[in-house]
Amino acid sequence: MIDSSYQALGPDADRTNDARIARVELDVPLQGPFDYRLPDGMMPALGARVVVPWGRTRRVGLVAGLALESDLPPERLRDVEALLDQESLLSGHWWTLVRFAAAYYHRPVGEIALPALPKPLRAVPARRARGSALDRWRERWDKMPEAPAQSVPSASSTGPVPLLAQQAAIDALCATRGFATVLLHGVTGSGKTEVYLRWFEHLLRTPTAQVLLLVPEIALTPQFVRLVQQRFPSERVAVLHSGLADAERATHWLAAAEGRARLVVGTRLSVLAPLPALAGVVVDEEHDPSYKQHEGAQYSARDLSIVLARQRDVPVVLGSATPSLETWHAAMRGRYRMLSLPDRTSGAAPPRVRLIALPRQGAPGPASARMQHGLMPPVVQAIGECVARGEQALVFLNRRGYAPVLSCGNCGWVSGCDNCSAFRVLHRGSAGEAAARYRLVCHHCGADGPVPRNCPTCGNVDLSALGRGTQRIEEGLAALFPQARIARIDRDAARRRGATQAMLDDAHAGRTDILVGTQMLAKGHDFARLTRVVVVDADSGLFSADFRAPERMFATLTQVAGRAGRAGLDSEVLVQTRYPDHPLFDALAAHDFARFADLQLDERRDAHLPPFVHQALLRADAKQVDEALVFLSQARLAAAELEAALPEDGARVTLYDPVPMPMVRVAGRERAQLLLESASRKRLHRLLDAWLDRLREQRTSVRWSLEVDPVEI
Ligand code: ADP
Ligand code: ZN
Ligand code: ZN
Secondary structure, three states, X not given: OOOHHHHHOOOOHHHHHHOOEEEEEOOOOOOOOEEEEOOOOOOOOOOOEEEEXXXXXXEEEEEEEEEOOOOOOHHHOOEOOEEOOOOOOOOHHHHHHHHHHHHHOOOOHHHHHHHHOOHHHHOOOOOOOOOHHHHHHHHHHHHOOOOOOOOOOOHHHHOOOOOHHHHHHHHHHHOOOOOEEEEEEEOOOOXXXXXXXXXXXXXXXXXXXXXXXXXXXXXXXXXXXXXXXXXXXXXXXXEEOOOOOHHHHHHHHHHHHOOOOOEEEEOHHHHHOOOOOXXXXXXXXXXXXXXXXXXXXXXXXXXXXXXXXXXXXXXXXXXXXXXXXXHHHHHHOOOOEEEEXXXXXXXXXXXXXEEEEOOOOOOOHHHHHOOEOOEOHHHXXXXXXXXXXXXXXXXXXXXXXXXXXXXXXXXXXXXXXXXXXXXXXXXXXXOOOHHHOEEEEOOOOOOEEEOOOOOOOOOOOOEEEEOOOHHHHHHHHHHHOOOOOEEEEOHHHHOOOOHHHHHHHHHHOOOOOEEEEOHHHHOOOOOOOEEEEEEOOOOOOOOOOOOOHHHHHHHHHHHHXXXXXXXXXXXXXXXXXOOOXXXXXXXXXXXXXXXXXXXXXXXXXXXXXXXXXXXXEEEEEEOOHHHHHHHHHHHHHHHHHHHHHOOOOOOOEEEOOOEEEEEEEEOOEEEEEEEEEEOOHHHHHHHHHHHXXXXXXXXXXXXXXXXXXXXXX
C-alpha cells in the first residue's frame, strides 16, 4: 500500500505502475538518492527497503522515489537486487522529519535515514533467509506478556493525587490542541513526572494515540519504563536506546512503527522512530547535553522533537529544573509557553547550600594541611554526623579514576598521553587484579598501560598521584569512616554488568551510608534518606573557555543538590570551592534559576553569543595541526567570497579565524576549528549550503565535519 503523502517525494511518484527506476537513499557520505533499475515485476512501495550493489559491496537502502527514466546512461545503471519489504513502515511524516534533519544539519538524507533504523533492518540479509527474520521479531513481541483486552489507561487510579500546581499544569496540557512548545519548569522533586503521566493518560484515551517520552540517558530508562508500565498496566511500552541487543531493539522499534506500542520511552535516537499516531512528546531534562548526537549527523534530539511536534501538529513538553538558556529565552519571549512547579511535592524546603572555601593555590600550607583526603573539616564533620543519624550522604565528583595525573617530583615528568594533548589518568584496578593494580588510562583515546616502576625520564622511584578522582575519594572516605557502607557509582563501576543496578538497589533500600559518584548519580534518582550532598570541586566550570560551562555547571549542581532531602528531612549541600564569592553560587544558594539565567542571558546578549546569534562550526583534523589550519583558512576564504555574493538583507555571517582546538591532539590526530556566526539563521544556512558544496569537491587528506548549533566550543 502506498501512502498518498509519498506523492510529494518524486516528480514521477504518481506514475508508479510504469516506473522502471528506483531512487534509493543509502548510508554513504554522498548526496543521494541513487538510481537503480527495477527488475521486471518488482514494484516497491515508497519507503520499502531494498538491497542494491554499491561499488563492490551490497547495501540496504530505502526507496525514496520512483521514476520512469534515469539521467544516468543505461550502461551505468545497476539493478535492485532484492526487495525486503512488501509494504513500508516509514510514513510520509517520517520522511518529512528525516529530510528536515538532513537539510538543517547539512547531511545526505541517507546518513540520517538509515542509521535511524535498528541494525538488523539495515543489515544485508543472507541470500536465503531473506524476510523471515523480521517475522520472528513480530512473533517475539506478540509473545510478550499480553495486556488485558480492554485497554483502559489508568495512571490516575494508582498515582498520588496531584498537588495544586501539578493539576494546573496537567489541565493546561490537556487543554492544549495542536502544536505548542511548553516548558515545564519545575524545581527538582516538584513532581514533573506525574504531570507527564497524567497528560499521557489523557492523550491515550484516544484509542490509537501514541506518546513519546525522551529521557537523557540509557541508565534512566529502566526506572521510567518500570514506572510507566506500573501506571499503565494495560499498555505495552516500547523501549528504544542503543544499549539494547539488536534484535530486542528491532522488536520494540517495529512495535512502535506499527502502532502496536502506544507508549514509547527512549533516548535521543527515538526521536527518529516512525510513530504513526503520535499525539504528544515529552523531553525530560531537556537541557541535558546527551540529547546532542556526537557522531555522524550531530543533531539535537531536543530541537528535532520540536520540529517533529510541529510537523505532526501535537504539543511537545520540555521539562527541566534548569532549562537550557535557548529554551528559557524562548519562553521569556513568549515563543514557548511556560508552566511552573515552584515547590517540592514533599513540601520540604530545598536544601541549604553551604559554601566551603578551599585554600587557593599558593596559599600558605596550614590551610591545606587541614584537608583530609581532599575534604575540608566541616565536610568531614557533616558526613560523619549524617551517617551517625542513619541517613545517607552523597559525595559528588565529576572525575573518574584514582588521580587525574601521575607525576615525578624530581624532574617534573607527568603522565601525558602519547596520542593526545591530555594526561593519562591513574586508575586502580578492582580487587583481585593484584598484578595490575594501578594503570594509566587516557580518557580520550583509550590508551591503557601499566604504571612505570620509576620515572621514565630520571629514574626516580617515588612517583606521586596528583589530585583526586572518585576512586581516591572513595578510598579516603573508607579511611575516615571505617564503619560506613560506601558505594561508588561511575562509568568504571558500571562496566561490570548489573553492578550499578545492584548498587542503586542497595542505596534505595538504605543499605548504603555514603555514595560516591559522578554525573551518573546526579540525575533522576530519588533516595529517600539522602540528606547531605558534598560537591568536592565546583570550580571547573567557572573559568572555562567554553561559554556554556557555567550553564552546565549550574545545571549539574542543581541536579546533584536536588538529590538531598527529597523526603522532607532537613538537608544541606556543601560545596567546596576556591571562589565562594562567585555570583553563580549566590543564585545556586537561593535556588533561583531565573536570576542565574537572566544574568547569563545579559552576558550572552552583550557578547553576541547564542541564543542571540546562530553558530556553525567547521572542524578539521590532520596529522599536523598546520594542515588542518591551512585547510580551514582556505575554507574561510571560500566562505568570505560566498558570503559577499549573498543578497544584501541587513544581516551578515561573521567568519572567525581558524584556531587549534583547546585540546589539540586526540588519538594521534591534531584538530582545529572555524566558527561561523550570524544573527540570521536563514543567511547562515544559505551560506552553509553553498559552502559545503564547494568543500565536498575538494580533494584533501584533511578530515572535516560541520556541526550546526554546536554545544561545545
Ligand atoms: P522531578 O522530576 O520534578 O524532580 P519527580 O517527578 O521525581 O520530581 O517527583 C518527586 C517525588 O514526588 C516522587 O517521589 C514522586 O513520586 C512524588 N510525587 C509526585 N507527585 C506527587 C503528589 N502529587 N503527591 C505526593 N507525592 C508526589
Ligand atoms: Zn623524574
Ligand atoms: Zn590519549
